[in-house]
Amino acid sequence: MNRQFGEAILDLKNVSLVFGGVKALTDISFDVREHEIRAIIGPNGAGKSSMLNVINGVYRPQQGEIILRGRHFARMNPYKAAKAGISRTFQNIALFKGMSVIDNIMTGRNLKIGTNLLLQAIWWGPARREELAHRAKVEEVIDFLEIQHIRKTPVGRLPYGLQKRVDLGRALAMEPSILLLDEPMAGMNVEEKQDMCRFILDVNDQFGTTIVLIEHDMGVVMDISDRVVVLDYGRKIGDGTPDEVRADPEVISAYLGASH
Amino acid sequence: MLYRENGQFKTSYAADQQIFPIAQDRWAILAIVAFAFVGVPLLVDEYLFRAILIPFLILALAALGVNILVGFCGQITLGAGAFMAVGAYAAYNFHIRIEDLPLLMSLLLGGLTSAVVGIFFGIPSLRVRGLYLAVATLAAQFFTDWVFLRVPWFTDNAASGSVSVSNLRIMGWQIDTPVSKYLFCLAFLTIFALLAKNMTRCAIGRQWMAIRDMDVAAEVIGIRPLFAKLSAFAVSSFFVGTAGALWGFIHLASWEPAAFSVDRSFQLLFMVIIGGLGSIMGSFFGAAFIVILPIALNQFLPALGGLFGVSISTAGVSHAELITFGALIIFFLIKEPHGIARLWSTGKEKLRLWPFPH
Ligand SMILES: Nc1ncnc2c1ncn2[C@@H]1O[C@H](COP(=O)(O)OP(=O)(O)O)[C@@H](O)[C@H]1O
Ligand SMILES: [Mg+2]
Numbered sequence: 125m126n127r128q129f130g131e132a133i134l135d136l137k138n139v140s141l142v143f144g145g146v147k148a149l150t151d152i153s154f155d156v157r158e159h160e161i162r163a164i165i166g167p168n169g170a171g172k173s174s175m176l177n178v179i180n181g182v183y184r185p186q187q188g189e190i191i192l193r194g195r196h197f198a199r200m201n202p203y204k205a206a207k208a209g210i211s212r213t214f215q216n217i218a219l220f221k222g223m224s225v226i227d228n229i230m231t232g233r234n235l236k237i238g239t240n241l242l243l244q245a246i247w248w249g250p251a252r253r254e255e256l257a258h259r260a261k262v263e264e265v266i267d268f269l270e271i272q273h274i275r276k277t278p279v280g281r282l283p284y285g286l287q288k289r290v291d292l293g294r295a296l297a298m299e300p301s302i303l304l305l306d307e308p309m310a311g312m313n314v315e316e317k318q319d320m321c322r323f324i325l326d327v328n329d330q331f332g333t334t335i336v337l338i339e340h341d342m343g344v345v346m347d348i349s350d351r352v353v354v355l356d357y358g359r360k361i362g363d364g365t366p367d368e369v370r371a372d373p374e375v376i377s378a379y380l381g382a383s384h
Numbered sequence: 385m386l387y388r389e390n391g392q393f394k395t396s397y398a399a400d401q402q403i404f405p406i407a408q409d410r411w412a413i414l415a416i417v418a419f420a421f422v423g424v425p426l427l428v429d430e431y432l433f434r435a436i437l438i439p440f441l442i443l444a445l446a447a448l449g450v451n452i453l454v455g456f457c458g459q460i461t462l463g464a465g466a467f468m469a470v471g472a473y474a475a476y477n478f479h480i481r482i483e484d485l486p487l488l489m490s491l492l493l494g495g496l497t498s499a500v501v502g503i504f505f506g507i508p509s510l511r512v513r514g515l516y517l518a519v520a521t522l523a524a525q526f527f528t529d530w531v532f533l534r535v536p537w538f539t540d541n542a543a544s545g546s547v548s549v550s551n552l553r554i555m556g557w558q559i560d561t562p563v564s565k566y567l568f569c570l571a572f573l574t575i576f577a578l579l580a581k582n583m584t585r586c587a588i589g590r591q592w593m594a595i596r597d598m599d600v601a602a603e604v605i606g607i608r609p610l611f612a613k614l615s616a617f618a619v620s621s622f623f624v625g626t627a628g629a630l631w632g633f634i635h636l637a638s639w640e641p642a643a644f645s646v647d648r649s650f651q652l653l654f655m656v657i658i659g660g661l662g663s664i665m666g667s668f669f670g671a672a673f674i675v676i677l678p679i680a681l682n683q684f685l686p687a688l689g690g691l692f693g694v695s696i697s698t699a700g701v702s703h704a705e706l707i708t709f710g711a712l713i714i715f716f717l718i719k720e721p722h723g724i725a726r727l728w729s730t731g732k733e734k735l736r737l738w739p740f741p742h
Binding site for chain 2: 180182202203205206207211212214218219220221222223227230231232233234235237239241244245246247251252255256259260263294295298
């Protein structure tokens with residue numbers, strides 16, 4: 125493979141996160157380079173989801189800092205993260221159940237809405253134009269993810285695999301520069317997994333989006349990621365290219381240990 | 385003509401984002417609105433205006449407001465009556481204290497005052513939800529009950545808070561007959577319903593629904609809970625407050641704080657639960673249902689009793705009313721949280737396929 129990466133766009137320094145007595149993350153440092161696909165792997169409960177939650181400010185680490193494009197954040201919050209171009213999907217799908225597919229994806233455009241409540245209430249001029257322009261953008265996402273046939277369906281009625289796709293659509297509608305994906309293929313069949321892999325690679329390829337990916341399926345991880353971080357019990361035990369990580373004795377023992 | 389959307393191809397997103405994308409619906413609604421403005425005044429007698437139609441229009445407006453907050457934004461309120469009271473008394477104060485202030489301005493300023501008070505009582509929603517928020521909004525109810533009874537300034541020193549307005553006119557048009565009152569309220573409701581529909585199909589409506597459905601995910605895509613929740617409280621209280629002003633000025637003409645008691649708050653909440661949470665149409669269904677049910681029972685139960693040779697007292701009828709409401713609330717909460725509006729749309733979906741169900 126011949127891929128070009130930029131500088132480190134996201135840099136995590138000595139992050140520690142504790143819940144009561146549980147050490148979810150202990151002194152974790154790693155970086156993410158622009159345009160790469162960076163995977164985070166590890167057994168259940170290793171702290172992978174917590175890591176993503178720290179990156180976009182859902183959880184506040186007790187220690188450590190986040191450096192995003194050279195800016196230091198001691199306290200990130202979800203709004204700042206979204207403003208800075210970070211979007212994400214969730215391990216347990218967190219779609220807006222009462223809304224249609226289109227409306228769910230339209231919410232991803234929220235930060236780009238410029239008109240105020242009063243203009244929207246009278247559906248006048250700029251508000252209407254803006255709504256239609258965003259709708260056109262959202263239709264591009266819908267075409268990209270090949271979900272035209274379900275655009276009007278309430279998301280609650282969709283099968284799991286399609287919900288995951290809509291979740292990705294909502295994140296993509298934000299036109300993020302960094303996309304965090306928490307187990308996007310969990311619970312999918314082989315065909316759905318292949319589709320999802322293709323979407324992830326296409327997003328990375330066509331839009332240059334930097335991707336941080338949590339995934340359990342080792343085959344997938346080794347196939348599509350550029351570099352891998354390995355977590356175990358909240359500690360980092362490995363970091364490198366898929367080949368390096370696969371050969372690391374500590375990683376091997378953690379995985380063998382976890383399967384007992 | 386069958387109820388179909390076949391052949392109605394949308395060639396633009398604008399066409400697809402209309403309020404009623406299906407042509408038959410569009411015509412039906414236009415016909416209903418036209419009939420309400422032109423036909424009803426010619427056909428209906430005074431009693432019907434006073435007892436059913438005017439209360440229905442004003443309570444539907446209030447229910448719309450409650451639905452924005454409860455149905456669309458997922459917050460709970462037991463203080464809707466309080467915001468009606470704030471709207472009514474604020475409009476009254478603007479009306480008597482500012483000379484020559486147009487009636488329309490007084491009413492809208494009443495609504496705006498209610499919006500401001502609504503934002504204030506909405507602040508707890510940023511920290512608490514569910515039962516705790518219900519209690520906080522209930523505090524608004526007790527607070528306004530107390531203020532309008534005990535602080536004479538708000539009621540122009542009237543004893544026990546009872547105030548009255550008279551000689552209402554708008555641009556030379558005297559609003560004194562039942563028909564004129566009806567048309568005035570109908571105009572309000574039509575415009576406000578349109579505003580509500582627009583907001584709920586726009587960015588602000590999606591913010592409210594996102595907060596309702598999954599607040600963590602909403603924050604992650606850059607929706608600020610503070611703005612989304614407080615704007616829902618503001619818009620909701622504006623609607624409810626304006627309805628309160630209409631209730632006082634147009635429907636009652638003289639009133640006291642008891643007109644906006646906690647009973648009213650519960651009544652409005654029941655309307656949106658029975659009518660359909662998160663549905664504009666549902667607010668109308670709910671208001672119609674709750675206004676008509678007691679009257680229908682009043683006519684129907686004694687007659688039914690007569691058939692079996694039992695006489696049913698007025699007290700008996702009003703008990704029956706409470707029992708029916710209770711049963712319906714439980715039914716809808718358990719079986720159909722989206723209320724009559726959902727039954728209606730399921731029916732329409734069936735109709736769209738009829739007579740070929742597959
Ligand atoms: N919100 C939370 N409250 C308390 N403990 C949590 C919370 N989130 C995660 N944890 C704990 O942190 C640890 C790591 O969890 P998580 O990040 O979800 O792991 P993974 O995604 O790798 O399976 C677990 O022990 C989990 O119980
Ligand atoms: Mg996880």
